[in-house]
Amino acid sequence: MMKAKVFIYVHPFEGMPTEENFRLIEEDLPPLKDGEFLAEAVYLSVDPYMRAYAPRLKVGETMIGSQVAKVIESKSIQFPIGSYVVGVFGWRTHTVVPENLPVSQFTPPPVLISYDGSVPLSYYLGVLGMPGATAYFGFLDICKPKPGETVVVSGAAGAVGSHVGQIAKIKGCKVIGIAGSDQKCQWLKTIGFDFVINYKKDNVEQALRAAAPNGVDCYFDNVGGEITTTVINQMNRFGRVSCCGAIASYNDNTPAKAIASYNDNTPAKVTTFLLPVILQELEFKGFVIYTWRNKWNEAVKRNQEWMTEGKLQYQETITEGFENMPKALIQLMQGKNVGKAIVKV
Known part of the structure; x- marks a missing residue:
């Protein structure tokens, strides 16, 4: 049985985030059903909105956030094994995802990446995300x-x-x-x-x-x-x-x-x-x-063109290790990052 490492929200924020706001647990994942795929996180995004939106969470829920993940098992034609996807799966290493995941104003559907190796995968959480x-x-x-x-x-x-x-x-x-x-x-x-x-x-x-x-x-x-x-x-x-x-x-x-x-x-x-x-x-x-989810590709295409033309420069602050997700968020809120904050699993 596949296990996922998951950070859950266990203590409401009081001022600056601390390690005590989160707990790292292991979660047993169920077998895939038809139309589902198993995503393994490669990079996770760290963003200021996480601090603002987290009070919407109930204690015990998975901490919110986006990630670039690799499809390692699949019963979905839309998401084949070996493909990469960007999804709002939260702070977790592995996720069972239905291909028709419900969406809302704050949770867009998972999106396949047309990845050709020309830029790092992490860019799809930043300049191309x-x-x-x-x-x-x-x-x-x-x-x-x-x-x-x-x-x-x-x-x-x-x-x-x-x-x-x-x-x-x-x-x-x-x-x-x-x-x-x-x-x-x-x-x-x-x-x-x-x-x-x-x-x-x-x-x-x-x-x-x-x-x-x-x-x-x-x-x-x-x-x-x-x-x-x-x-x-x-x-x-x-x-x-x-x-x-x-x-x-x-x-x-x-x-x-x-x-x-x-x-x-x-x-x-x-x-x-x-x-x-x-x-x-x-x-x-x-x-x-x-709100612009239906026009997303316009931004990706134009930003990539500007990068190719040398008109757009990009920088990342990368933290190594999934276990350092809380540390990365704390450092972001302290203003210690330059450019996009990323955690490499």
Whole structure:
């Protein structure tokens, strides 16, 4: 009988994730039924959304996440043995998957990879996967950048932010990145960002006014918090804001504490930015990337073309060993990764 190693969610988060939030168990897998296949994880994705979405889980459930897996046994014509698949299977080494897995707003169906060995398999969890599609559609469809406009990206050294900044340069924009270390800021300069701001050392408001004296046209927001208020206060009329993430609030025990007083009278952490949204007639839109699931191949194709043309650079932070999944998430939330965070099983 095949056994799977599985990380289950055993203790609700209280602030920053810790090893104690998870437990590694072994699970006996049942024999395959018709229309099912057995997937063996090769790479697992580590993403900030895991911290934000985990409170939706019940204690004892498998921790959420995507992986690139190899089909090692199959009773499905759609998923033959030896093929590779991207699926939202969670933190587990082996998964029995029905070919018609139910889908929702947050769980797309498993997808076969047309893998020819030209790029690492892990790229299908990054630049050719969900983060790449997030950058492509979240920026181009929502911000609608025009040549000569000024674009600001927060969380700019992450998998999505670094990608957005490079697309903005391809589209002829001036790009300002906000990140949390000198190392990250230096890397952003090497991949084409015009200006970088280290929010841990610089006065963001002053640095942004110096970098964008004529204001900001597009803001791709990965972090929320006071940085977002600062940027929105410097946006031009009819500016566009793509709200991708809110990392600044993910470690709050109660999400409402990130924006307003709560039942324990905790003071608001973020200065309101609604007045400039109104007065500058800004477009402010949040999104979930799987809304574009039916157009996914468009993003994969274009991102791959940009990589081949040398217009798009990509970096990974890889952690070795499935048992280090919690460690990789903790380090991600501490901002220790550059580019895409991956665990190699």
